[in-house]
Amino acid sequence: MEHAPRPRISRRTVLRRALRASAMAALAAPLAACGLIEDDPTDGGLSILGTATPTPSPTPETPVPTDSPDASVTGTPVAPQPPEVTLDPPDVGQGETAILRVKQEGAASGSARMLGQRIPLLATGDGLLWCVVGAGLLEPLGPATATIDTRDDAGRALSEVELPFNVVVVDRPVDYLTASPEVTAVLTPEAAEIEAALRTYEQFNLFQALPRWNGELRIPVDKFIQTTAFGQGRSINGGPVTGQHSGVDLAADAGTPIHAAAAGRVAWTGAMPIRGNSVLLDHGAGVVTGYHHLLEIDVTPGQIVDAGDVIAKMGSTGFSTGPHLHWEMTIYGVNVDPMTWTKRAFLPE
Numbered sequence: 304m305e306h307a308p309r310p311r312i313s314r315r316t317v318l319r320r321a322l323r324a325s326a327m328a329a330l331a332a333p334l335a336a337c338g339l340i341e342d343d344p345t346d347g348g349l350s351i352l353g354t355a356t357p358t359p360s361p362t363p364e365t366p367v368p369t370d371s372p373d374a375s376v377t378g379t380p381v382a383p384q385p386p387e388v389t390l391d392p393p394d395v396g397q398g399e400t401a402i403l404r405v406k407q408e409g410a411a412s413g414s415a416r417m418l419g420q421r422i423p424l425l426a427t428g429d430g431l432l433w434c435v436v437g438a439g440l441l442e443p444l445g446p447a448t449a450t451i452d453t454r455d456d457a458g459r460a461l462s463e464v465e466l467p468f469n470v471v472v473v474d475r476p477v478d479y480l481t482a483s484p485e486v487t488a489v490l491t492p493e494a495a496e497i498e499a500a501l502r503t504y505e506q507f508n509l510f511q512a513l514p515r516w517n518g519e520l521r522i523p524v525d526k527f528i529q530t531t532a533f534g535q536g537r538s539i540n541g542g543p544v545t546g547q548h549s550g551v552d553l554a555a556d557a558g559t560p561i562h563a564a565a566a567g568r569v570a571w572t573g574a575m576p577i578r579g580n581s582v583l584l585d586h587g588a589g590v591v592t593g594y595h596h597l598l599e600i601d602v603t604p605g606q607i608v609d610a611g612d613v614i615a616k617m618g619s620t621g622f623s624t625g626p627h628l629h630w631e632m633t634i635y636g637v638n639v640d641p642m643t644w645t646k647r648a649f650l651p652e
């Protein structure tokens with residue numbers, strides 16, 4: 304099983320994030336929903352894969368001996384064709400996903416540096432390299448650049464090109480709600496610190512390399528009311544808008560079966576102070592889905608599940624005001640809107 308380890312993030316950064324998350328989360332508490340908020344993806348964690356996938360040393364070009372008989376016949380060696388690079392969609396919304404495709408004859412591997420990350424490219428075997436990438440909810444708006452390097456099957460550098468794109472705003476309505484002191488009592492600094500450490504050191508520290516999804520994702524609950532969308536800002540009791548919802552809340556009766564959104568490997572199960580009982584599925588290529596506030600967990604770490612398999616039952620554990628599923632999606636730890644993945648397939652071709 305191939306794995307790509309994840310980034311080094313200092314404990315100081317985790318603590319800083321935890322304290323900030325706590326301060327922000329303490330102001331958020333929807334009805335039959337939760338106030339889980341997005342970490343600041345621009346802070347600290349953006350060297351994702353930076354330590355795991357070191358920058359390849361440029362391979363010095365092999366000089367062609369001028370007195371070689373071959374050289375006199377073939378002349379100057381042919382430079383590799385530049386890659387054909389596309390980003391889909393061409394501009395990336397905050398909290399949204401894009402797929403990067405790189406087509407180049409002879410390309411066998413590579414990486415893309417963009418949105419503060421260095422992401423390994425996957426090869427389909429016919430000269431097409433690709434990856435999915437997420438823009439954080441707090442990713443700065445405006446012009447950005449992707450730098451893509453490619454290598455041949457011997458690991459020799461083929462090319463490095465840049466692709467300009469824009470990070471664009473996505474209209475996400477504000478969630479106005481009233482919260483009681485009891486609801487927010489769960490949100491202590493200690494709880495936020497434990498939660499952040501679990502995510503950093505246990506849940507997002509290892510990723511399967513190869514993707515397991517093969518189309519659009521399945522919404523994990525069959526009949527539900529969506530109580531809060533992804534990325535919605537929160538205004539509590541008429542106060543200022545603080546934090547953005549890190550997933551989508553799907554409410555139904557306690558005990559409602561929860562299905563795997565796509566095939567994957569159970570990466571983590573257990574209790575989190577704020578997200579409650581949780582299951583995380585690793586779908587490969589950096590893509591992880593999280594299922595939270597569960598009443599019951601029906602899978603064990605390491606288990607392989609198919610799309611649609613029942614993995615848990617809906618509950619209201621952790622910071623929650625009623626039975627619902629808080630469903631998250633992350634790409635190399637960056638939260639993106641999972642509902643986007645239920646409407647289109649992020650596949651290389």
Ligand SMILES: [Zn+2]
Binds near residue numbers: 339
């Ligand atoms: Zn939620």
